[in-house]
Amino acid sequence: MNNKLLYILVLVCALGCKQNKGELFVKRSANDTGITFENTLTETKDLSILDYLYFYNGGGVAIGDINNDSLPDIYFSGNQVKNKLYLNKGNLQFEDITENAGVAGNSSWNTGAIMGDVNGDGLLDIYVCAVVGLNGFNGYNELFINQGDATFKESAADYGLDFESYSSSAAFLDYDLDGDLDIYLLNHAIHTQDSYGNAQIRHKRIYETGDKLLRNDNGTFTDVSEEAGIYGGVNGYGLGIAVSDFNQDGYPDLYIGNDFHEDDYYYLNNGDGTFKESIKEAFGHTTRFSMGSDVADINHDGLPDLISLDMLGKDEIVLKSSEGDDDIQIQKLKTETFGYHNQYTRNMLSVNQPNGKFLETALQSGVAATDWSWSALFGDYNQDGEQDLYISNGIPKRPNDLDYINYISNENIRSKINNTNLVDQKALKMMPSGFIGNMIFKGSNNLQFIDESKTWISQDTIISGATAYSDLDNDGDLDLVTNNLYSPAEIQENTTNNKANWLKIKLNYREKNKFGIGTKVFSYANGIQQFKEMYTVRGFQASSEPLIHFGYGEIYNIDSVKIVWPDKSYQTITNIATNQTLYISPNQNKAFDYSNLHTQKQLLFKKALNNLGIDFIHVEDSYSDYLRQKLIPYQMSDRGPAVSVGDLNADGKDDIFFGGSKYIASQVYVQEDSTFQQITYPEIKMDSIKEDITSIIADFNNDGKNDLIIGTGGADFFNEMKPLTDSYYISSDSVFTKKAFPEMFENTSVLIKLDYDHDNDFDIIVCNQSISADYGNRPNSYLLKNTDGNFNITENPFNQLGMITDAIVTDFNNDGWEDLLFVGEWMSPKFFQNNEGKFTEIHPLENEKLNGLWQSVISFDIDGDGDQDYLLGNWGLNTKFSTSEEHPMKMYYGDLDKNGATETIVSTYKDGKDYPVDGLKELSSQLVSLRKKFNSYSSFAGKSMEDILGENMLPNAEILKVHTLNSGFLKNENGKFTFVPFSYKLQLAPIMSFLEFDFNGDNKTEVLAAGNYFGVKPYHGRFDSFPGALISNNNNITLANKIGLDLIGKSIRNMNIIKFNNNNYILLTFNDEAAEVYQILKP
């Protein structure tokens, strides 16, 4: 180690290591508490990470009051060391009573530990999972039945719970609502990760690895997995389990997190003893290496939200030296050939929606990357009324280190591994360690989580796994207990105490389920709802104290608390003082009506019957930009289809033109009396080789009949290939004939019509987004003057205008001559003023540093002050991209290595430097010389763009910038414009399209915003979480899934209003999806 670094470390230690105090949590050492349990692993030549893939997953922790003295006691399970039970003596003093209690356990490898009242006697029993039948591990899952005198009797066999399988954890739930507690046993696979195999192998049940649903039949447990529809295959790497009534129908559902390529399972309880696995229907994407998880209502809507953990590094060096997401082709192979769901390597925060789907917001929420994470526990740790989040972290050895995989391991392993099945200690030692601190995030009311790890808790580098919360000292706040590897278990005392108000609820439910597992509690205070469910198994391999805890900040009085018991009876308690513990038993027979939780606001949209006969399905051709331009930040080839609504057959009714992608013909639907009918115009259909991105229907030759112009793109054809040229068809009689049009070879994004020269015909502006195989170059857009229906470029004010994505005609100076506003990627909105037929760029932005990845624009008076503001759709904040005005995201563009082809490298700013988004593997696939400059991943990790490109390549780069990723609006203040970002709800994904209409019949127009985009590499995931939103004004924004439109998981390209039989409909056209029609139901 470098000496300087050593000094710094020593200094940091001297100042910090003794400091066990964070602002919120104080660590209590073994000396203070008497808790000396330490989960120490002993590696042998037959047992290490090589022999057992979950060697480092750690033990469990369960908290509950085993002797009913109101002091929660703690049970730790150890992998190889004996389990321990500590009796809480008050004041955070604990006594080891393992010996007398008889709970040390006999299995050779223990995993999760949970407490629950298995036999319904009101006493908490302990269930300890074990891995048996691998690596010589013996034993079985042990059930310690509480005898009521602080002793336990191991009785697993009597209850039918003595499984000899590969268990990681288990959870209690009453899935059939028969009043007793059933068990879901979580097992893990050891199946090879060498080959994925078809996803269907999950249907073939394997005893050792398959999860099990165990029904409690009067005290013995029956495996009902098969009949209940629970998967139990050889490939279920079950590590995470969360129980919750996700769909609020009264029946508990399950979320099972599976490691590696196996999908997570989302089991919705059918209420008849069976479950329906629904991950693909409800979740757009999930964690890939799924670890622990937790559930809580983080946004006060009464629906449980979910976090599932993964292992994405947050530190730049870890990030660049670790194996990351799949290559895009492998990802496709997994999803399209093998049948797996979209999975990405980062934490996922899935926010539950009323229509049964989830929005995933981890990137926007700030909790996507917490490194090698095990347990997530939501809790209102600072008692401000918002759910905070604690995440335990660390791995002794990072087996996904790229240098280890590619370089170091070989020299130490060579053929040995195959012959002796063992790597010597030397090889293991060369694997970098991952001793990283735990993290804590402060919750808020806008889905934001603020990292408070450096303030709320003391930082250490201990490896913590299983974690549980409990009010150990009965002072009203939630304390935390972690089971650590190679280091004593820890108690973190919460010192919030009475600085903020709280309420604890302990339930006393009916016989067989005294602790009220499955009970729901709604709290209402100051108009804010909070919602909690009584499930103790949370986080990872652990169970927390059976306790409902709420924080209230400054509020002293709670308006009401509603308790909904598992049998659906409920009671309401009103006017409750904070800072007390309520003990509640059922006292009402009123049945709770779950449908009340699902009443929606007034619906504005309804799916049109039969889609009005419009059965257009857009099919994107299979071209992938990344095969040719390996480093571009997103695709250019998926920006279609074109859609235009207009009267094509001169019958006065709206018809529809849908463009096709490459080699796929466009389609025309004409409106008849009762339906739309597809018809063919041969001349148009013949041009199917072209990819139609945008189109426009209007009478261009002033003959009284509408003509059609199609803008072509697709980014596949290149140079001056004919399929890149745009098309112009004029209608004559009942056919369309092709007409000459200026040849332009850029990828077109938008066509604009206007009469810029006031000669009473429509002129055209062809806006272009990119040049094929040369992404980063600024294409020309063109002004086409109309002379008697013929278009010509006379002079062009729009050379090198930029990567235009959208443009509108708007007379912003109100002089009767239509002006233009262009938006695009890596550029600021551009205003062109029409001075009686001459365009000049003007600069009315108060701040010119407004480069974005702009996707869409519309004019709308959003602040209701009578002038036109401009709404701008941008990339959004739910992304790995990041930027700021001071430290913009950059794109280095040019022929960096002078081999005749241009490339782009995108960088974002972190701690004083610009770092590439891509890693060495990706960059060197385009710039081979980087492999010579950096012959190991560690030599590359942590290098800035300047270091990487160096003086050889840096001068070859033009640098493009993005200052903001926020969608927002340009507020018009007397012709000057200031940018105002939208609220967080409109930042969930790129906004691709706006549509203005009076949707709610209030005689004022609103704007519907829609988006989502999937043309990115697996590293970026999938922007599928924006349901669309109705913008009435800046303070009144409603997500569209609350008013009848469901746009989650679909990537919109166009929205059009269609008039049909005196009703208004909205036509939604998506990329690579079927078009949808909704009726606008305005009163």
Next chain:
Amino acid sequence: MKKYACILLAVFLFVNCTEKKQEPIKISPDDLHNSIDHVIDIMIHDIFSPPVASRIFAYPNIAAYEIVAQTNPDYKSLAGQLKDLRPIPAIDTVSGINPQLSALIAHMNISRQLIFSEDKFDVLQDSLFTKWKTMNEPEFEASKAYGLKVAEHIKEWMSKDNYSQTRTMPKFTVDTDDQARWQPTPPAYMDGIEPHWNKIRPFIIDSASQFKPIPPPAFSLEKDSDFYKELIEVYNISNEITKNGDESEEVAIAKFWDCNPYVSVTRGHLMFATKKITPGAHWIGITKIAAKKTNSNFDDTVFAYTKTSMAIADGFISCWDEKYRSNLIRPETLINQHIDENWKPILQTPPFPEYTSGHSVVSGAAATALTSIFGEDFSFEDDTETPYGLPIRKFNSFNEAADEAAISRMYGGIHYRAAVEVGVGQGRKIGALLNSKIEMKKNSSLAHN
């Protein structure tokens, strides 16, 4: 007294330095062998795919050979014989240049450019340079200057072989809709490597497709089709020899010729690679064995390496041309899909289409070249793979070794019979063209066995 001692010591040192004898630098064939071995070690570390590795062997050898051909009347320059290669700068015979030293330095210089880990290369180069400089600085400097000049000349030629352009050409597009087409294979599911290798300028053949092989049997899953029979043959052979265990001759043959530079191993979150030399490097190793066995001198050794490495390089160009033309699916994919989902080949399937077998083609090409140099019945003990824990195998001729290398791919479960049999023939045609078209040794008597 101390002062005098110091002066004495200084005088002694001075005298010692100035009077040091300038011995002539002798370059032995082992110097070249050692350097190539060192480059091979670095190539293993850096992980070069087999086609790219073949290019790393060829150009340094040609540079060395061209210098040898300047001064050794037995050898004829390749300039004018290889596409676009112009004569290297003439050697100045009066300036004290040691041509063999120049040849070795040129060889090292180009090798260093072609590998990634220069730091590892410099360990050897620095120590050699220091040694030579100490032995005879003027001779070293003169030879080095000429060697580098030639290296520049060859590098200029090398830079126009389309290698850098192919780096940014499109990645291979996997066609998952057509079940006959190649798909990435377990466990790493890597992209198809070097889909544009047929655009690399060849050395001997006039185009990548000059020896375009007959197409593979038409894809069919009908039980009585030729294709299916070949598929099931791979499966049956594999099962049979697996049953006989690791000790069986066929398993030994498969493992001996594995020559996979990157075998990915996954154990849970733990991943690593076991890395070996490439097929080309194996045949370079056999060249070394033959050269040593015949006590070939430096010039003859350079010749042997050069000729063999050109055969190997063109073998890859020709083979890769066919691979991405027929784009045929690997047995592992089909067997897992249609016959046995748990079947694994004995060797890990390498990441490119099946037809023809690369190892078969280059083995055929290299063996033909080596036979022309060292003779038909040249027996040898092949210890090339001993550093990777594999045994020595004995062969009675290069062709016998080539045939075994070819069939090993079937035993390994990664190729059908057609790819192996057609492949080795494809390689032999390239070797035969090399022997007939390219004139290198003027007095073409065989080296002594």
